[in-house]
Amino acid sequence: MSSQKGNTSRSRPQKHKNRTAFKNTLHDTSQRTKIINSIQVGDVCVRCKEIIEWKIKYKKYKPLTQPRTCVKCGSKAVKQAYHVMCSACGKQSGKCTKCCQSKTIVEAEATETQQLKLDNELKDLLKSLPERKRRTFLRYMNRKEKDQEDDDKKTASENREDLLDKLNTLKLGEGDDDFDDFLDEEEDEDSDNNQSEEES
Ligand SMILES: [Zn+2]
Ligand SMILES: [Zn+2]
Known part of the structure; x- marks a missing residue:
């Protein structure tokens, strides 16, 4: 018995054991x-x-x-x-x-693996979006990348975080109007099927 006086060694296995490792994002995806x-x-x-x-x-x-x-x-x-x-x-x-x-x-570790993880996250989120929103986002991203070339104060990972943020916003449907505005604005200047085209 576990209540035996003076007996500190356990004879039965631990009753509760975590099956999976602790993950701080399980209930918190903020x-x-x-x-x-x-x-x-x-x-x-x-x-x-x-x-x-x-x-x-x-x-x-x-x-x-x-x-x-x-x-x-x-x-x-x-x-x-x-x-x-x-x-x-x-x-x-x-x-x-x-x-x-x-x-x-x-030293702080190279952010390469972190970057890769974020990219996968972006991809997954992107996949979950409806076609129209997806195209809007891709354009937003292309524009962002262009902006970034002029602005090297922002690191690539900061930029990724920003994109992830936007993607989440899009997914949740918040800020939809902003993106519609953005879409309209973009469609005025270029045609619909130039996604792969590189403009400078
Ligand atoms: Zn100092
Ligand atoms: Zn120390």
């Missing part, structure tokens, strides 16, 4: 969670990286609403939540920007 999930933790030591990633996974992560003052240079340059030193100072001193110790620093 854009906020998606964005937090896509955060690449870098400029910190292995342990601090694990701590922050744990917070992200279990939804304890609270993003900064405004940059925080760096403990080293004193400027409001800390953009990442839980970090206390700015990225530049971290690099300069070779210290972890969270615990400020001189340890091996982990």
Whole structure:
């Protein structure tokens, strides 16, 4: 019996066992969670990286609403939540920007896999749209890509997030009017079947 006095070793198997690993997007598909999930933790030591990633996974992560003052240079340059030193100072001193110790620093991972995941997500969402909305979106995307060439302040992943956002809006039917306006505007200037054409 499990209630045996002094017996701490369990004789029966664990009653409840999770069949699947914890997934923070199971009941929460919000854009906020998606964005937090896509955060690449870098400029910190292995342990601090694990701590922050744990917070992200279990939804304890609270993003900064405004940059925080760096403990080293004193400027409001800390953009990442839980970090206390700015990225530049971290690099300069070779210290972890969270615990400020001189340890091996982990760089933020390349966003390639993340990018790929997002692209798949875009594709799936796109597939679920009715034909007309899909074409509207593709045009929106083409235009966006053109805009982006002039504006390199926005990273590719930020741009993807933006597209995903728009796609979600389209899917939910919100902002439909905006897109109709956009569609009308576009149809005035070019014909309907130039989707693959590259204009510059
Ligand atoms: Zn600094
Ligand atoms: Zn650290």
